[in-house]
Amino acid sequence: xxxxxxxxxxxxxxxxxxxxxxxxxxxxxxxxxxxxxxxxxxxxxxxxxxxxxxxxxxxxxxxxxxxxxxxxxxxxxxxxxxxxxxxxxxxxxxxxxxxxxxxxxxxxxxxxxxxxxxxxxxxxxxxxxxxxxxxxxxxxxxxxxxxxxxxxxxxxxxxxxxxxxxxxxxxxxxxxxxxxxxxxxxxxxxxxxxxxxxxxxxxxxxxxxxxxxxxxxxxxxxxxxxxxxxxxxxxxxxxxxxxxxxxxxxxxxxxxxxxxxxxxxxxxxxxxxxxxxxxxxxxxxxxxxxxxxxxxxxxxxxxxxxxxxxxxxxxxxxxxxxxxxxxxxxxxxxxxxxxxxxxxxxxxxxxxxxxxxxxxxxxxxxxxxxxxxxxxxxxxxxxxxxxxxxxxxxxxxxxxxxxxxxxxxxxxxxxxxxxxxxxxxxxxxxxxxxxxxxxxxxxxxxxxxxxxxxxxxxxxxxxxxxxxxxxxxxxxxxxxxxxxxxxxxxxxxxxxxxxxxxxxxxxxxxxxxxxxxxxxxxxxxxxxxxxxxxxxxxxxxxxxxxxxxxxxxxxxxxxxxxxxxxxxxxxxxxxx
Ligand code: ATP
Ligand code: MG
Ligand code: MG
Ligand code: MG
Numbered sequence: 379x380x381x382x383x384x385x386x387x388x389x390x391x392x393x394x395x396x397x398x399x400x401x402x403x404x405x406x407x408x409x410x411x412x413x414x415x416x417x418x419x420x421x422x423x424x425x426x427x428x429x430x431x432x433x434x435x436x437x438x439x440x441x442x443x444x445x446x447x448x449x450x451x452x453x454x455x456x457x458x459x460x461x462x463x464x465x466x467x468x469x470x471x472x473x474x475x476x477x478x479x480x481x482x483x484x485x486x487x488x489x490x491x492x493x494x495x496x497x498x499x500x501x502x503x504x505x506x507x508x509x510x511x512x513x514x515x516x517x518x519x520x521x522x523x524x525x526x527x528x529x530x531x532x533x534x535x536x537x538x539x540x541x542x543x544x545x546x547x548x549x550x551x552x553x554x555x556x557x558x559x560x561x562x563x564x565x566x567x568x569x570x571x572x573x574x575x576x577x578x579x580x581x582x583x584x585x586x587x588x589x590x591x592x593x594x595x596x597x598x599x600x601x602x603x604x605x606x607x608x609x610x611x612x613x614x615x616x617x618x619x620x621x622x623x624x625x626x627x628x629x630x631x632x633x634x635x636x637x638x639x640x641x642x643x644x645x646x647x648x649x650x651x652x653x654x655x656x657x658x659x660x661x662x663x664x665x666x667x668x669x670x671x672x673x674x675x676x677x678x679x680x681x682x683x684x685x686x687x688x689x690x691x692x693x694x695x696x697x698x699x700x701x702x703x704x705x706x707x708x709x710x711x712x713x714x715x716x717x718x719x720x721x722x723x724x725x726x727x728x729x730x731x732x733x734x735x736x737x738x739x740x741x742x743x744x745x746x747x748x749x750x751x752x753x754x755x756x757x758x759x760x761x762x763x764x765x766x767x768x769x770x771x772x773x774x775x776x777x778x779x780x781x782x783x784x785x786x787x788x789x790x791x792x793x794x795x796x797x798x799x800x801x802x803x804x805x806x807x808x809x810x811x812x813x814x815x816x817x818x819x820x821x822x823x824x825x826x827x828x829x830x831x832x833x834x835x836x837x838x839x840x841x842x843x844x845x846x847x848x849x850x851x852x853x854x855x856x857x858x859x860x861x862x863x864x865x866x867x868x869x870x871x872x873x874x875x876x877x878x879x880x881x882x883x884x885x886x887x888x889x890x891x892x893x894x895x896x897x898x899x900x901x902x903x904x905x906x907x908x909x910x911x912x913x914x915x916x917x918x919x920x921x922x923x924x925x926x927x928x929x930x931x932x933x934x935x936x937x938x939x940x941x942x943x944x945x946x947x948x949x950x951x952x953x954x
Contacts, residue, residue: 379861379888381897385422388909398594400843401526403852407913409839409860416523416531423913424839426860426893428534431838432513434565434857435536442558444509444538449491451515455481457490461811470518484517489808489830492539496826497814503543506816506826507551511538513835528796528840529596540829543816548803548827552584555801555831559588563798566838567855569845571795573599574609577802584803588833589795592844599793611792796841797834804828843914852914853936861895863887863953864915866907868922871900879931879946880921886950911936919949 385408392402393412404410409424420428436446455473458464463471464483472484485491492510500508513536523531540551556572563570568590575587587610589599598611806825808814815823834841846853856862865887867873867880884896895915897906903920910918920932920941931949934941944952 379893379895380884381895381899384895386899386909386913387421387423388912396526398525398528398840398844399847400528400594400840403843403847403912403914404526404839407852410527416520416529418527418530418532420836423860427839427842427854427858428835430858431566431835432534432536435513435562435833435835438558438562438565439511439536439538442509442554444511444558446512447495447510448512448514449485449488449495451485451517452482453485453488453491455483457494457812458483461490461493461808463490470520472517472519485514486516486518487535487537487830487832488512488514489539489804489828490812493808493812493814493828496539496541497809497812500541500814500816500826503816503818503824507540507542507547509538509540509551509555511536511831525594525596526840527836530836533837534835536833536835538831540831541814542827542829543818543824545805545827548805548829549584552801552803552829555829556586559799559801559831559833562833563588563590565857566842567846567857568798568838568842570798571599571601571608571793573601573795574613575800576610576613584801586801587795587797588799588801589793590798590838590841590845591793592796592841593794594844595794595796597795597797599795601791601793603791610795796837796844798838798841799831799833801831802829804830847914850908851912854914854916856916859893859916860913861893861915863892863894863917863919864910865894865896866903866910866918866920867897868903868920870898873923875926876921876923879926883919883921883931883946883949887953890950890954892953917953919953921946 387408389406389408392405396402396405404424405412407423408421409427411419411421413419440446452474455464458467458471464473464481467486471486474482474484476482495510496508500506513534515532516535516537517532520529520531523529527533538555540548540555542548542551560572570588570590572586572588575585577585587597589595589597589610591599599608600611601608805827808828809826814826814828816826818824842855842858843852846855854860865880865884867876869876870880871877880896880898884894887894897910899906901909907918914936916936918934918936918941920934922932925931925943926946928943929946930943931946932941933944933949933952
């Protein structure tokens with residue numbers, strides 16, 4: 379590919395609505411272009427990554443025995459009425475009418491349509507098991523589309539659906555998908571964790587989310603480094619024992635209502651009006667020490683909205699100032715704020731952990747914290763927009779000392795994650811409602827056991843960047859890179875030697891099946907290098923007259939501090 383033929387469209391600054399780094403870099407690198415809230419054009423550069431993501435998913439799904447088909451984006455409401463989801467789904471489901479006033483939906487997933495196919499096509503036990511998948515556009519009218527393609531309204535999902543004759547067989551299908559997902563995200567070079575998740579209203583027995591680990595992730599994960607236990611926060615909470623807690627220490631000034639604190643509790647505890655914003659929170663480190671929390675312990679701060687719904691979670695570490703709060707000893711707190719630290723005792727927090735709110739500063743719309751305001755000023759990512767709304771600081775938990783499951787062997791830690799995949803045993807939820815049966819050996823109709831398995835194809839684009847970037851731009855793992863190699867000739871338009879060496883190398887690499895792009899735009903080296911660092915191509919080859927005089931070209935990996943010189947004839951072999 380020649381850069382002059384392709385569309386390279388980079389920006390120095392990200393638009394102001396881009397909150398997280400992946401969104402900013404994708405906008406700056408010309409990977410996506412906003413059309414409407416949560417609706418994006420996938421530009422040529424971004425689409426190349428999406429196609430690579432899809433190819434890996436497709437390969438592994440087929441290897442795991444799944445069969446590809448394609449179901450429509452627009453689906454008749456009748457099927458959705460059969461399952462009950464037409465009424466139940468809520469405002470995320472986009473409903474529309476055709477010219478005959480018939481109801482349709484734009485699919486957020488395809489359980490109904492695939493169950494309709496299965497009840498017609500899979501009549502006998504001999505046809506089972508089957509697993510169908512497609513990679514298709516979805517629409518969910520998200521309450522708050524944000525982070526670019528990570529929470530879009532229109533997005534691409536791979537969704538697969540398994541059909542089995544009994545629970546054991548369905549469990550095997552589930553495991554096959556679980557293993558396939560592990561291979562898929564591994565091949566993409568991502569750091570991820572499979573976590574137990576709640577099955578919600580659908581019931582069933584098993585569900586796991588695949589979470590890409592990233593500080594900017596919207597989900598909270600609880601895990602045990604020793605036993606391997608991992609769950610999302612909702613699941614961990616559902617399993618948490620309601621053991622009685624030790625009484626708070628005598629010097630604590632206030633104790634909110636035992637059990638889970640409400641917004642009112644917290645507001646009263648902090649001594650601030652409901653719907654105000656607190657400037658900072660200080661945790662008493664001596665109390666944490668007493669609770670046996672080692673340096674590096676992760677502390678969680680949850681913000682609740684006025685209506686008690688969970689708003690945001692921010693992580694901090696015991697080693698120092700971080701996140702939306704800071705640490706001090708009880709004595710320092712008293713000296714600074716003129717009050718003793720108090721005990722806030724919602725679930726999961728050791729009773730000896732104490733906090734004090736810094737009430738010396740007037741409420742403000744930004745959440746500012748740290749030793750001085752310059753240290754931490756949250757205007758973007760996880761905070762800015764949220765705390766501009768009526769918000770309360772509500773709930774601190776330290777799960778290190780908690781024990782949210784019967785099978786957890788060691789202490790727990792928390793991380794943030796981006797949900798990129800979800801595997802789900804559905805049981806007979808849909809087959810029962812839609813009468814999807816097959817005939818067993820005795821000729822008796824039996825309900826099919828189902829599973830569903832989603833991967834957020836376009837969300838992965840953002841998740842991969844969240845994990846792989848630096849101050850200069852994206853750093854693509856080779857498996858996902860829009861181009862694996864960029865050839866940057868210095869003086870392409872001026873030097874025949876450079877032009878010919880660059881073109882020859884380009885043709886050779888392209889013939890060897892390598893995704894190579896030759897930057898023939900005639901840009902100055904600084905601007906040219908900045909573009910490719912922003913775009914994050916893993917390998918750059920610089921060809922110049924000076925190098926060619928010694929028979930050398932420069933090769934530099936995107937993560938390398940410096941380039942190495944290679945004899946020109948060896949480069950193709952090196953790259954392959
Ligand atoms: P979330 O909790 O992030 O809203 P979900 O649990 O609603 O996701 P699922 O119904 O499990 O999503 O869908 C399967 C996958 O589709 C998710 O794991 C995620 O990767 C992806 N996905 C869901 N919603 C979106 C969205 N709005 N934009 C991009 N990808 C999405
Ligand atoms: Mg959702
Ligand atoms: Mg989810
Ligand atoms: Mg999910």
